[in-house]
Amino acid sequence: MTPLACLLVPLLSACGGGESDDAPLTPPDYRLTARLPAAGTLCANLNQNDSCEPGEPVVSGEAGAHRLSASAPGLLTSPLLFIPRDPGALTLTHPAARLDDQTLTPTPLSTLLQTRVADGLPPAQALAELLRGLAPLQPGQGLAALAQLEGFNGALGELAVAARDDVATLPGLAAGERLHQIWQGLVTLLPELARHFAASPELLSQQSRLASVLVQQQPRALVTAGGVTTYTDGVDYLLTQEPADHPGQEASLGQAPLRYRKLDGQGQPLADNADQWECVEDLNTGLIWEKKLDDPHSPRDKHRTFAWALGNYVPTQEELDYACPEGEAICTTEQYRQWLDAQQLCGIQGWRLPHSRELMSLQHYGSLARQDGQLVSLDVRYFPDVGTTTKDFSGYYWSQTLTPSRRLESAPLSAIAHIFLGDDAGTDYATTVQNSDDANGLQLRLVAEVTR
Structure with a gap:
């Protein structure tokens, strides 16, 4: 067998003349070509923080094709960020290459596409939706x-620049956040803009229409789980189809991105950047959730705990004393x-205890947000209200779903609680x-079902 082994595995040192098994492997070289639309700097934005930083693959120069290479796959798995030399020009983005040796061109349309991808849509779905919106232009x-x-x-x-430079557009927002909202609005308006451009090749006359769209909320989607779409x-790990011998992968679940809308005290939609809101509407399920307060004098205080009661099930005195030590x-x-x-x-007027599956629909398994120094598994842009408690279980929320799973522990009755804070967040x-x-x-x- 030794000659056969030497033919099949020539690097084995036992066959003589080979290198040691401990010899370092040469890292692969990843490559892409980026076409700069103007003079400026382009990088693979590894940390997606809207700036090119040391350690990120980067190229600077005049308009035209430029090569980027790196030994780490982050070059192919990170979106591209183009920062123009002209401070009055637009910063543009482009979705990650995903495949080696691609040629990518950042444009306003690629920025709209990356906006949808960053919101949580799988790249293929985001591209298909964008192309449908552009149908009048036969793209x-x-x-x-x-x-x-x-x-x-x-x-x-030109339309994006005009909206960005109009101080009446989204007043009070920093320039970067204002531009981000403009891209969101342009995504919403894209089919209408495409129809207009097909009839009359200009868009500046649509500035007032864009402004009217921007005062409305632009709900942003948020990817669940780890954001895996390959x-x-x-x-x-960048395959675009699921291998038959590796079934059941996350990208096959077809789970919709999390999408929410803020509501005021009368249940009316608010702008996405509203500082105050009372409820949150889940645009996937149609459910409306209460937002908690940071007010120790209110029953809605995010730190308050309650004893479980539902229908004929009432808490024991010990549970009442534990949940409400001050006799609330x-x-x-x-x-x-x-x-x-x-x-x-x-x-x-129809609030109720949520079912377990409804609480689970709020879990943001890819969250990196922290609250009170601990991981929180909610979209904190809409639910910044997971409070700690003086009890043993901070971030544990009651459902009305009963389970026999603790009967072997001599527990007569158990309800499923979902955890949104700490090391066990997401369970x-x-x-x-x-x-x-x-x-x-x-x-x-609490949650409510409202038909609009």
Whole structure:
């Protein structure tokens, strides 16, 4: 067998003349070509912070084709950021290359595409939606079609610059955030702009229309789980189709990105950058969730805990004492539900305890946000209100879903609680109720179903 082994594995040192198994492997070289639309700097924005920083693959120069290479795959898995030399020009982005040795051109349209990808849409779906919006211009197929629409890209850029430089557009926002909102608005308006440009090749006359769209909320999607939209066979993790021998991967789940809208006290939609809101509408499920307060004098305080009560199930005195050590008048989940109904928060009289699956729909498994120094698994742009408690379980929220999973522990009854804070954020836990020997008080976020 030795000669055969030497033929099959010539690098084995046992065959003589080979290198040591400990010899370092040569890292692969990843490459792409970027076409700079003007003089400036382009980088693979590894940390996606809207600036080119040391350590990121970068190239600077005049307009035209430039080569980038790196030994790490971040070059292919990170979006491109183009910063023009002219301070009055637009900063542009482009989705990640995903494949080696591609040629990419940042344009206003590629920036709209990256806006949708950053919102959580899989790249293929985001591109398909963008091309559908551009149908009046007969853009063709594939990513290259976006760069070929030079006239529309130029007009789109002029419109974005005009909106950015108009101080009446989204007043009070920093320039970077204002431009981000403009890109969001242009995504919403794209089919209308394409129809207009097809009839009359200009877009500046649409500035007032864009301004009217921008005063409305532009709900941003947010990818769930780890944001994985590609597949792996155990070696290559950038495959665009799921291998038959590696089924059930995350990208096959088809899970919709998280998408929310802020509501005022009467249940009316607010601008996405509103500083104050009372409820959050889930645009995927149609459910409306209460927003908690940071007010120790209010039952809606984000730090408050409650004893579980539902229908004929009432808490023990030990549970009441644990959840409400100060003898608070509103102490059980049912008392709080009745109180919130009486408040008609967001114009709603129909608040209830959420089911476990409904709480699970809020979990943002890819979250890197931190609250009170701990990981929080919610979209904190809409739910910045996961409070700590003086009890044992901060970030644990009651559901109305009962489970027999703790019967072997002699727990007569358990309800599933979902965890949104700390090391266990993103999981759930069967929590005993109606048990004097194991009293519990957890936090609470009520939900409502509203038909609009």
